[in-house]
Amino acid sequence: MWWFRRLFHGCSATKIGIGLALTGAVVGELVGASSGLGRYITNSLNVIDMTGAVTALFVMAVVPMVVYYAVLLIERRMLAWRPVTVQTR
Secondary structure, eight states: OHHHHHHHHHHHHHHHHHHHHHHHHHHHHHHHOSSSHHHHHHHHHHTTOHHHHHHHHHHHHHHHHHHHHHHHHHHHHHTTTSOOOOOOO
8 A cells, every 4th residue: 555655746746847857958958058948048038039038938838837737637547546535624
């Protein structure tokens, strides 16, 4: 039964970690990459292309949300056997 708890914690950690990892990768590309979304943001800001920069930031916000909900759906499928509990005050 101990692995049930680890399954719950693993799914929660994955949902949080994927978004942070994607954001961290883009920040790393901002510092020193020759391609990628971070490089695109840097180039857009250097040539004062605000539409490109805002679009890239929008993509950087939307992609982790989509991945979060994809992992959430996978978690719901994997853990469909667990009972749903409702807490009341």
